[in-house]
Amino acid sequence: MAVFTRFKSAVRWRYIPPCSVYRRRLDPGPLLRPAESVPERRVHHGGAESAAPRRRPFSRVTADDLVFFRGVLPGRVITDPDVLESCNVDWLKTVKGNSEVLLRPKTTDEVSQILRYCNARNLAVCPQGGNTGLVGGSVPVFDEIILSTALLNRVLAFDTISGILTCQAGCVLESLSEYADKQDFVMPLDLGAKGSCHIGGNVSTNAGGLRLLRYGSLRGTVLGLEVVLADGRVLNLLASLRKDNTGFDLKQLFIGSEGTLGVVTAVTILCPRKPRSINVAFLGCSSFQNLLKTFHMCRGMLGEILSAFEFLDASCMSLLENHLKLTNPISESPFYIVIETAGSNSAHDEEKLHNFLDKVMTSSLVTDGTVATEEAKIKALWSLRERVTEALRHDGYTYKYDISLPVEKIYDLVTDMKEHLGSRAKNVVGYGHVGDGNLHLNVISPTKDVGLLAAIEPYVYEWAARCRGSISAEHGLGLKKRNFIYYSKVHAGSQRHPQPLQDPAR
Numbered sequence: 001m002a003v004f005t006r007f008k009s010a011v012r013w014r015y016i017p018p019c020s021v022y023r024r025r026l027d028p029g030p031l032l033r034p035a036e037s038v039p040e041r042r043v044h045h046g047g048a049e050s051a052a053p054r055r056r057p058f059s060r061v062t063a064d065d066l067v068f069f070r071g072v073l074p075g076r077v078i079t080d081p082d083v084l085e086s087c088n089v090d091w092l093k094t095v096k097g098n099s100e101v102l103l104r105p106k107t108t109d110e111v112s113q114i115l116r117y118c119n120a121r122n123l124a125v126c127p128q129g130g131n132t133g134l135v136g137g138s139v140p141v142f143d144e145i146i147l148s149t150a151l152l153n154r155v156l157a158f159d160t161i162s163g164i165l166t167c168q169a170g171c172v173l174e175s176l177s178e179y180a181d182k183q184d185f186v187m188p189l190d191l192g193a194k195g196s197c198h199i200g201g202n203v204s205t206n207a208g209g210l211r212l213l214r215y216g217s218l219r220g221t222v223l224g225l226e227v228v229l230a231d232g233r234v235l236n237l238l239a240s241l242r243k244d245n246t247g248f249d250l251k252q253l254f255i256g257s258e259g260t261l262g263v264v265t266a267v268t269i270l271c272p273r274k275p276r277s278i279n280v281a282f283l284g285c286s287s288f289q290n291l292l293k294t295f296h297m298c299r300g301m302l303g304e305i306l307s308a309f310e311f312l313d314a315s316c317m318s319l320l321e322n323h324l325k326l327t328n329p330i331s332e333s334p335f336y337i338v339i340e341t342a343g344s345n346s347a348h349d350e351e352k353l354h355n356f357l358d359k360v361m362t363s364s365l366v367t368d369g370t371v372a373t374e375e376a377k378i379k380a381l382w383s384l385r386e387r388v389t390e391a392l393r394h395d396g397y398t399y400k401y402d403i404s405l406p407v408e409k410i411y412d413l414v415t416d417m418k419e420h421l422g423s424r425a426k427n428v429v430g431y432g433h434v435g436d437g438n439l440h441l442n443v444i445s446p447t448k449d450v451g452l453l454a455a456i457e458p459y460v461y462e463w464a465a466r467c468r469g470s471i472s473a474e475h476g477l478g479l480k481k482r483n484f485i486y487y488s489k490v491h492a493g494s495q496r497h498p499q500p501l502q503d504p505a506r
């Protein structure tokens with residue numbers, strides 16, 4: 001049906017190559033952060049500057065320590081400053097550590113030996129996956145030893161009946177997607193950084209991403225974990241059961257704990273069957289109100305086949321065009337929507353999508369749009385959403401906020417922030433996961449600007465708190481947001497010193 005290849009405008013397709021910047025980084029990327037008194041902290045982000053802890057009295061790495069590490073990891077103890085450079089800096093290049101040692105274990109036993117030793121020697125360790133984290137948690141704050149999961153990269157088992165995959169924590173998400181694809185399954189998780197991020201990093205940050213609307217969060221799809229605790233003990237929680245109500249679900253403590261409780265060394269995850277038919281629609285909307293009405297209608301009409309509903313505003317599109325030379329396939333609009341359907345019957349899915357598009361076009365909720373069914377075109381449309389983060393990095397110093405809000409309020413924050421900051425900001429843009437009520441608010445300045453930061457924070461966190469939102473929907477706290485947890489978790493102190501409840505039966 002013609003409507004599925006083009007509708008309304010007559011813009012010709014141009015293939016837009018998929019993002020290459022964060023394809024697999026083979027250089028390694030890093031439990032225990034020092035939290036306190038040597039003024040060698042090098043944090044470039046203004047907010048983090050105030051948030052940065054002081055170095056605690058951890059030991060410093062000695063020649064004897066290196067001898068021990070080399071015995072455990074022959075040829076995999078890196079002290080070359082050139083190699084260490086990239087592991088000391090985060091993806092956004094806003095946070096920089098000063099580690100002089102990078103360790104690259106291949107097995108759980110090696111991780112266990114290292115942590116046991118470091119614990120006994122009082123050496124601080126920073127676990128690092130693909131180093132794509134956006135909150136300054138993946139790099140050392142001071143001179144912590146970087147423990148990279150890059151070589152823990154083997155698939156351990158795959159069950160073709162249940163779709164249960166067990167792999168080491170350093171497997172790159174994209175490689176796992178390709179592996180699952182060959183078995184006729186998909187990973188339940190997808191994000192713009194898939195070419196570099198590790199499944200262990202994803203679990204440790206409880207990454208959300210583009211498929212959460214369909215497959216839910218990692219708290220549901222991760223069935224088991226293997227974790228090495230700070231003292232080297234190995235906790236084998238690698239269950240592959242979907243149901244198990246015997247006692248506490250300990251793995252949940254490690255999902256999203258950002259390396260503070262232990263190093264994840266292996267993951268068991270439930271993969272859904274690969275959908276037979278995928279369609280992606282890229283639509284233009286004249287207002288955010290219309291976008292919300294489109295979302296409401298979309299859920300009603302596409303129901304079980306809806307797999308993603310994402311948005312970006314016109315400023316994001318300009319950044320994609322200017323910095324990455326991507327082409328807007330439809331006419332200019334204040335807002336753009338990416339809708340993906342994934343189902344098992346193409347005729348049925350196409351008919352549903354056709355009816356939906358017909359309805360939103362005739363009711364003028366959507367002003368223009370295009371649909372892709374072929375893989376290359378689907379990738380091209382997705383890159384318009386996935387590469388916004390990359391385009392922003394080219395526009396200047398970016399202050400990033402990843403806020404959960406009631407869905408009807410998500411763009412109000414962008415509008416209000418524009419007004420609040422006025423000409424102090426070079427650019428204020430919004431994009432994100434509408435389906436999950438998750439806004440990525442980004443404020444750009446030509447260079448780091450402490451005055452601008454003071455105008456954004458804590459204003460943005462107060463805004464989120466008033467709406468009972470979260471100051472970190474999916475990126476975690478890292479270094480940058482750790483001091484602001486109280487805006488989302490009133491009883492955050494209980495996270496540090498959980499009190500055991502008294503057994504009411506006694």
Ligand SMILES: Cc1cc2nc3c(=O)[nH]c(=O)nc-3n(C[C@H](O)[C@H](O)[C@H](O)COP(=O)(O)OP(=O)(O)OC[C@H]3O[C@@H](n4cnc5c(N)ncnc54)[C@H](O)[C@@H]3O)c2cc1C
Nearest residue numbers: 129130131132133137138192198200201202207208259264
């Ligand atoms: C372009 C781009 C797009 C992105 N899109 C999304 C998105 O849609 N959704 C989303 O949620 N995030 C997104 N992110 C953020 C980032 O990719 C995720 O947070 C990702 O899960 C981090 O994985 P990683 O392997 O890179 O971890 P790292 O960045 O290396 O580490 C992140 C944190 O986890 C800890 N850690 C890493 N590995 C382990 C381990 N094995 N055991 C214990 N702790 C560990 C680190 O110490 C650190 O605190 C995006 C980032 C970029 C650059």
